[in-house]
Amino acid sequence: xxxxxGLSKIYRVAEKQPGLxxxxxxxxxxxxxxxxxxxxxxxxxEPGEMVGFLGANGAGKTTxxxxxxxxxxxxxxxxQVAGHRPQRRQAEFLRRITLVMGQKQQLLWDLPPMDSLRxxxxxYGIPDAVARRRIKELAxxxxxxxxxxxxxxKLSLGQRMKAELLAALLHEPEVLFLDEPTLGLDxxxxxxxxxxxxxxNRRTGATVLLTSHYMADITALCPRVLLIHQGxxxxxxxLEALADQLAPEREVRLELESPVxxxxxxxxxxxxxxxxxxxxxxxxxxxxxxxxxxxLDRFPVRDLDVTDPPIEELIGGLFxxxxx
Amino acid sequence: xxxxxxxxxxxxxxxxxxxxxxxxxxxEIALWALSGVLPFIMLSVWSGSDARxxxxxxxxxxxxxxxxxxxxxxxxxxxxxYAFEEDALLGRLSPYLLQPLHPLWRYVxxxxxxxxxxxxxxxxxxxxxxxxxPQAFWLPSLGGFLLAWLxxxxxxxxxxxxxxxxxxxxxxxxxxxxxERLQFxxxxxxxxxxxxxxxxxxxxxxxAQWTPFPYLIDFPARILAGxxxxxxxxxxxxxxxxxxxxxxxxxxxxxxxxxxxxxxx
Numbered sequence: 001x002x003x004x005x006g007l008s009k010i011y012r013v014a015e016k017q018p019g020l021x022x023x024x025x026x027x028x029x030x031x032x033x034x035x036x037x038x039x040x041x042x043x044x045x046e047p048g049e050m051v052g053f054l055g056a057n058g059a060g061k062t063t064x065x066x067x068x069x070x071x072x073x074x075x076x077x078x079x080q081v082a083g084h085r086p087q088r089r090q091a092e093f094l095r096r097i098t099l100v101m102g103q104k105q106q107l108l109w110d111l112p113p114m115d116s117l118r119x120x121x122x123x124y125g126i127p128d129a130v131a132r133r134r135i136k137e138l139a140x141x142x143x144x145x146x147x148x149x150x151x152x153x154k155l156s157l158g159q160r161m162k163a164e165l166l167a168a169l170l171h172e173p174e175v176l177f178l179d180e181p182t183l184g185l186d187x188x189x190x191x192x193x194x195x196x197x198x199x200x201n202r203r204t205g206a207t208v209l210l211t212s213h214y215m216a217d218i219t220a221l222c223p224r225v226l227l228i229h230q231g232x233x234x235x236x237x238x239l240e241a242l243a244d245q246l247a248p249e250r251e252v253r254l255e256l257e258s259p260v261x262x263x264x265x266x267x268x269x270x271x272x273x274x275x276x277x278x279x280x281x282x283x284x285x286x287x288x289x290x291x292x293x294x295x296l297d298r299f300p301v302r303d304l305d306v307t308d309p310p311i312e313e314l315i316g317g318l319f320x321x322x323x324x
Numbered sequence: 325x326x327x328x329x330x331x332x333x334x335x336x337x338x339x340x341x342x343x344x345x346x347x348x349x350x351x352e353i354a355l356w357a358l359s360g361v362l363p364f365i366m367l368s369v370w371s372g373s374d375a376r377x378x379x380x381x382x383x384x385x386x387x388x389x390x391x392x393x394x395x396x397x398x399x400x401x402x403x404x405x406y407a408f409e410e411d412a413l414l415g416r417l418s419p420y421l422l423q424p425l426h427p428l429w430r431y432v433x434x435x436x437x438x439x440x441x442x443x444x445x446x447x448x449x450x451x452x453x454x455x456x457x458p459q460a461f462w463l464p465s466l467g468g469f470l471l472a473w474l475x476x477x478x479x480x481x482x483x484x485x486x487x488x489x490x491x492x493x494x495x496x497x498x499x500x501x502x503x504e505r506l507q508f509x510x511x512x513x514x515x516x517x518x519x520x521x522x523x524x525x526x527x528x529x530x531x532a533q534w535t536p537f538p539y540l541i542d543f544p545a546r547i548l549a550g551x552x553x554x555x556x557x558x559x560x561x562x563x564x565x566x567x568x569x570x571x572x573x574x575x576x577x578x579x580x581x582x583x584x585x586x587x588x589x
Contacts, residue, residue, distance in 0.1 A: 071418055073582065091329075091424035099422055106419035108341065110348040115341045122337040123425045151348075 001175060001207040002045040002068065007077035009038040009063050009231075037063040039231040040077070047174075050201055050208040052222030052239065060231040061211045062101075065177045068209070069099045082175055095124060098173040102180035105152075105164055112149045113163035117170060124171035131170065138166045141196050158189030165193065169200065176200075178210040182217055194220045215247055215308040250288055251307050254279040257300035268294060277302070329425045338429065342437030350441055357445035360397055363390040364453070366518050380522045385551065387460035389520055391453055392472070392545035397517065398446040399439050400480040400540060404431045405504045408491040412584075421581065428488060428577070435484065464550055471555065475544035478562040482536050485569035492573065495580030510535065516542025536565045 013035050016026040038060040045051050055061045066072040067079060070086030070093065079086055084093035107116045114135075121131035139148060142162040147155055155163065161181065169176070178197070182190040198221055201208055212218055218225060218239065225242055227235035235242055252269065256277045265271050268291050269283035283291045288306065295301065346353065367390035370376050371383070381389055408431065411417045420427040454461045464472065490507075493500035512518060514537035521529055521542045532538050543558040 066418075069422060071421060089421070094422055094424045097422070099419070101415070101418070105416070108345055111341060111345055115344060118337050119341050120423075122334045123423050 001047040001049075001082060002043075002209070003078075003080040004044070004064075004068070005042050005078045007038055007041040007064065007067060007079060008036070008075050009060075009067060009072065010075045011035045011037055036231050038067070038074075038228075041228070041231075041233045042077075043226060043233065043236050045207055045209065047207055048201070048205045049224065050197075050210065050222050052218035052225040053209055053211040053228065054218065054225055054242075055211075055228040059228045061228055062179055064228065065099065065179050065209065065211065069097055069177050070094075071099070095171060096173055097175045097177065098168040098171070099177040100165060100168045100179065100181050102161065102183035105160070106167055107152045107160070107163060109152050112151055113144075113155075113167065114148045116152075116167055117148070120167055120170050126171060134170055134172070135166065138169060141199055142166060143192060158185045158192075161185060161189070161193065162196075165196065172204060172206075174204075174206055176206055176208045176210075178208065178212075180212055181210070182212060182214055190214060190216065197221055247285075247308050249282040249284055252279075252281045252283050252288075252292065252295070253303075253305040253307070254281070254295060254299070254301055255303040257302055260299060264299075330429060334425065334429075335433075338433040339436055342430075342433040343440050344437075346434070346437040346441040353438060353441045354445045356401070357398060357442050357449060360394060360401070361449070362517055363393040363397065366390060370519065378523060379520055381520060381551075384460050385549070387457050388462060388549040389545060389551065391450060391460065392548035393517055393541050394453075395446060395450065395548065396472075396476050396479065396541050396544045398442055399476050400483050400544075402435065402480065402483040402487045404428075404435065404484060405487045405491040405494075405501045407431060407434065408488075409494050409499070409501050412494045417584075421584075428573075431488075432484065435480070439480075462550065464548060468547060468550055472544055472548035475539075475547050475558065475562065478559070478566065479540045479544050482562060482565045482569065483540055485566065485573050486536060488573045489569060489576060492576040492580045495584045511537050511540070514538060515540045516545060520546075533561070539565065 011034070012032045014026070015031045015033055016022055041060075041064060053061050053064070063072060067074050068081055068086055070081075070089045073087045082093065082096045084090060084096075086093065086097075107113055108119075117131070117135055120126075121128070126134070135148070139145065142165065144159070144162055144166065147159045147163065148166075152160060152163065165181065176197075181197070182193050185193065194217055197208065197210070200206060201221075208221070210217065210222060223239055224237065225235065225239045226233060227242060249270070251272075256279065259276050260274075260279070262271055262274055265274070265279065265281065269281040269287070271279070272282055273280035281291075292304070292306070295304070367386065370379065370386060370390075376386070379386065408417075411420070417427065420430060486507075487504060490500050490503050493503065514521075514532040514535055516538060521532060521538050524532065539558065539562045543553065543562070546553040547555070547558075
C-alpha cells in the first residue's frame with residue numbers, strides 16, 4: 001500500500017543573526033543554509049497494517065507524513081501510496097487517503113461539525129443516505145451525539161478531535177496518516193480515540209501510519225514501529241523489541257505532604273527531579289510495584305502518578321547511550 | 325458531472341454552509357456594510373461643490389449614481405487575500421489541499437455567503453438614503469436591473485480573480501496583503517467610487533479604461549442608475565479582464581502550490 005524508496009527532503013532556510021545589525025545584514029545579503037529533514041528513508045507498509053512512527057521533535061516524522069500524502073514534494077526518492085505518486089495530488093488519490101493533524105483543524109469553527117460533514121460528503125461525492133449512515137456509525141464508535149450539532153468552538157478539545165476524526169474518515173479512506181491524533185487530550189479521550197482507531201482498522205482494513213508522543217498510543221495500536229532520528233530511519237520492526245529498549249523504566253510522579261531530601265529517596269529508582277514536595281523518579285518496570293508500595297508506606301503522599309516518560313526523552317536517552 | 329471540480333450539490337452545500345457561517349458574523353458584516361458609505365460622503369462633497377457641473381450629472385442623477393456605486397461596492401467587495409493569508413499562516417490550507425476540490429471555491433462560496441448576509445443591511449441603508457432624499461427614488465426597469473446585476477457579478481469576478489492573483493503570492497511571501505493595499509489607491513480613484521469617470525480629464529479617462537478599475541464600480545453603477553453607457557464595450561471589457569486573469573490565477577496558483585509543497589506546508 002505504501003512504498004518508500006530513498007526518500008529525502010532538504011529545506012533551504014534563511015539564517016539571521018539577532019539584533020538590528022543582524023536584520024540589516026540579512027536584508028542586504030540574505031544567507032541561507034540547507035537543512036536535511038529526511039534522509040534516504042525506505043520502507044514498505046502492507047495493506048491493513050498499523051504502523052507507529054516514532055521520533056523526537058524535529059526528527060522528520062511530520063515531513064515524511066506530508067510527503068506521503070502529497071503536501072510536500074520530496075527532494076529525492078520515490079513514493080507510491082495506493083498506487084499513486086502523492087505529489088501529483090490527483091483527485092482519485094485524494095479520495096483514498098486522509099491526513100489528521102492533531103493541532104490543525106478542518107472543521108468550520110463557528111458551525112456545528114454536522115455542517116462541515118455535509119460539505120465533506122458533497123466534496124467526496126458520498127450520496128446523502130450513505131453519508132448519514134457513515135456519520136451515525138462513526139459517531140457511535142466515537143461516542144459523539146449532540147456534539148455534532150453544537151458549534152465547534154463550544155466543544156472541548158477531546159470532542160473536537162473526535163469530530164475532526166469523523167470528518168477525516170467520512171469518505172472511508174484506505175490510508176490514514178495520523179500526526180499526533182491524541183495530542184493534548186485527557187487520558188479518557190486518548191483511550192477513546194485509540195479504541196476507535198483500532199476498531200476502524202478492524203472494520204475497514206485501512207492502512208494506518210501514526211505518529212504520537214504518547215507511548216500508550218503506539219503500544220495499544222501498532223505491532224510495528226518505525227523509529228526516525230535526525231531524518232534517518234533507525235528501526236523498522238516489532239514494537240516489543242524497541243519497547244524494551246525505549247522504556248525500560250516508568251516515570252513516577254509524587255506530590256508529598258511535606259518536603260523530603262534526595263537521601264530519603266535513595267534506592268527508590270533514579271531521581272530525576274526534586275522540588276520541595278514534588279518528586280519525579282524513573283523506576284525499572286520490574287521494580288515498579290515494590291517501589292510504589294514503599295513510597296506509599298514511607299511518605300505522606302498527596303498524589304501519585306505513574307506514566308511512561310515522554311517519547312523524546314526516551315529516544316534521546318537511547319541515542320545518548322548509543323543503543324541505536 | 326463536475327466542472328472545475330464543482331457540481332450542483334457541492335455548490336448548494338458549500339453556499340449553504342458558508343451563508344450559515346457568515347450569519348454568525350452578521351453584526352460585523354452590518355458594520356462592514358455601514359463602513360462602505362464613502363460614496364455618500366463623496367455625494368455630499370460633490371453636491372456642495374461648484375465643480376459639480378463638470379460631472380455632467382444633475383442633482384438627482386448624481387444621487388442615483390452614488391447610491392448605485394454604494395450598492396455595487398457592497399456586492400463586489402473582495403477579501404480573499406486576507407482570508408487566504410490567515411489560512412496559509414495557520415496551516416488551515418493543508419487540509420483544503422488534500423481534498424478533491426480547488427481551495428479557491430471555498431473562498432468564492434464564503435464571499436457569496438457574505439454578500440447574502442450583507443443584503444438586508446445594504447437594503448436598509450438604501451431605504452434610509454431614500455428617506456433622506458425622496459426625490460432620488462427610482463425603480464430600475466427589469467432589464468436594467470438584470471444587466472446591472474450581471475455587471476456587478478462580473479465586477480465581483482474580476483475583483484476576486486485580481487485579489488486571488490495577489491493571494492497566490494502568499495506562497496512566496498507571507499504578507500502578500502501588503503500588495504493588495506498598494507492597489508487600493510488606484511482602485512479608489514479610477515473605479516468611480518470618489519467621482520464618476522466623467523469627472524476625469526479625457527486623457528485620464530482613456531487611461532483608466534485600460535485598467536480593470538472602472539468596470540468594478542462605474543460601469544455597473546451607471547447601468548443601475550439608468551445612465552447612458554456603452555453596454556457592449558463595458559461587458560466586453562469585463563469579460564476580457566476575466567479571460568486574462570483566470571488563466572493567470574490558475575497558473576500562479578499551480579506554481580505557488582508547487583513551491584508551498586517544496587518549502588514545506
